[in-house]
Amino acid sequence: MEKTILVVDDSATMRQLIGLTLKKVKGCHVVEAQNGVDAVGRLGAGAFDLIITDIKMPEMDGLELVRQVRGPLGHTALPIIIVTTKGEEATRDAGLQAGANAYLTKPLSGVQLVDLVERLTAAPNGAGVGREG
Amino acid sequence: MSISHEEMQRLLSSGEELQEILRKSRDFTQQLMQENERLRYRAVQLEQQVQEAEAGRDRQLLAAVQLENERLKEKAAFLEKRFSEVQQENQDFAQKYVEVAQQNEGLANLYVASFQLHSTLDPEEVMGIVKEIIINLVGSEEFVLFVKDKRTGELSPVTWEGPFAMREGKPAPWDAELLDRVARTGQPFFAPAGERRRGTPLACVPLTIKQEVVGAIAVFKLLVQKPALGAMDMEIMNLLAAHAATAIVSSRLYADADRKLKTIEGFMELLKAR
Numbered sequence: 001m002e003k004t005i006l007v008v009d010d011s012a013t014m015r016q017l018i019g020l021t022l023k024k025v026k027g028c029h030v031v032e033a034q035n036g037v038d039a040v041g042r043l044g045a046g047a048f049d050l051i052i053t054d055i056k057m058p059e060m061d062g063l064e065l066v067r068q069v070r071g072p073l074g075h076t077a078l079p080i081i082i083v084t085t086k087g088e089e090a091t092r093d094a095g096l097q098a099g100a101n102a103y104l105t106k107p108l109s110g111v112q113l114v115d116l117v118e119r120l121t122a123a124p125n126g127a128g129v130g131r132e133g
Numbered sequence: 134m135s136i137s138h139e140e141m142q143r144l145l146s147s148g149e150e151l152q153e154i155l156r157k158s159r160d161f162t163q164q165l166m167q168e169n170e171r172l173r174y175r176a177v178q179l180e181q182q183v184q185e186a187e188a189g190r191d192r193q194l195l196a197a198v199q200l201e202n203e204r205l206k207e208k209a210a211f212l213e214k215r216f217s218e219v220q221q222e223n224q225d226f227a228q229k230y231v232e233v234a235q236q237n238e239g240l241a242n243l244y245v246a247s248f249q250l251h252s253t254l255d256p257e258e259v260m261g262i263v264k265e266i267i268i269n270l271v272g273s274e275e276f277v278l279f280v281k282d283k284r285t286g287e288l289s290p291v292t293w294e295g296p297f298a299m300r301e302g303k304p305a306p307w308d309a310e311l312l313d314r315v316a317r318t319g320q321p322f323f324a325p326a327g328e329r330r331r332g333t334p335l336a337c338v339p340l341t342i343k344q345e346v347v348g349a350i351a352v353f354k355l356l357v358q359k360p361a362l363g364a365m366d367m368e369i370m371n372l373l374a375a376h377a378a379t380a381i382v383s384s385r386l387y388a389d390a391d392r393k394l395k396t397i398e399g400f401m402e403l404l405k406a407r
Contacts, residue, residue: 012252013265017245021238085268087358105358107272107366110238111231 003121008039008053021110036060055084070099079120239365250380254387259380260292275354316346338370340378
């Protein structure tokens, strides 16, 4: 089954690395966005099965994007994974409280990301997958 | 009462007949008793034979069961040994899988780093990409990128991240000796685990084109979630040493050439206008 994943990161390096990593996920199609504002625009234009977002980005950061997705945009069940350099507990808690399903830190573990994406996209609307940090 | 002679004769004859019958009856009874005794003896004999036969069968059965038991024990031991071997093989395969996955990740990192470094000829973008790679792929929170000044030949900081690396716009005082050594020898420095002195970087890698050092990257601090630099980080930094140097120098050359070209074009336009 085709899975469309929105990868949001201001770093082209990270977008490419995540895209390359997600090639291991069967039927995965990646759409890239450079920041939260770009991501919101793309969410309005198409359907997505999962969002992978950085936190530190210009214009709209990842935490605000998660809040927008869960709130005004109304995607309450769309799985969201935060991938960030910020490993502090407070930021992790803030990300999960904002509504992210999982929180991964950089440098990214490809195995962990692939496993998480497969589980979150396999469960209908991310159901049955607990929040992971 | 008188008994006639004929009656007497008949009575005597009947008595003899009765005696004969009684005698025959006694003989028959004796024969029966003998036969009975013989049969009883035979029955006892047969019972003994049956018991002996049963005991023999039991012994055979027991021996067969014991043999089967031994065979099954051997089989169980063999299966247990094979199970342990398969379990060990599985662990080896799992370990190999993890190693291959890590190598794949490392290769993906190297590919992306290399691809991105050569994706632009804008010096600022190249610097930004080097920073992205050091932050996102190496996992460094504080670092400085030095590039050799064309006029003075000295390494000057061109971009950095974090408060420790640069203080008041100047590189921290650690750099002179170590940076000189790295620039002079072209050999990367990686602080041995647990032996890092205060103020020294975790790693200092020269950026080289062929044998010439054109810059250096000094890493001071890693992200909180990253305990130490691993083998793959060193690979990425060594790749940066080669590719970042080429990318930085070629982008600067391109920018210089582009600036000169624009100057010449402007001059030509000016001449045409006159």
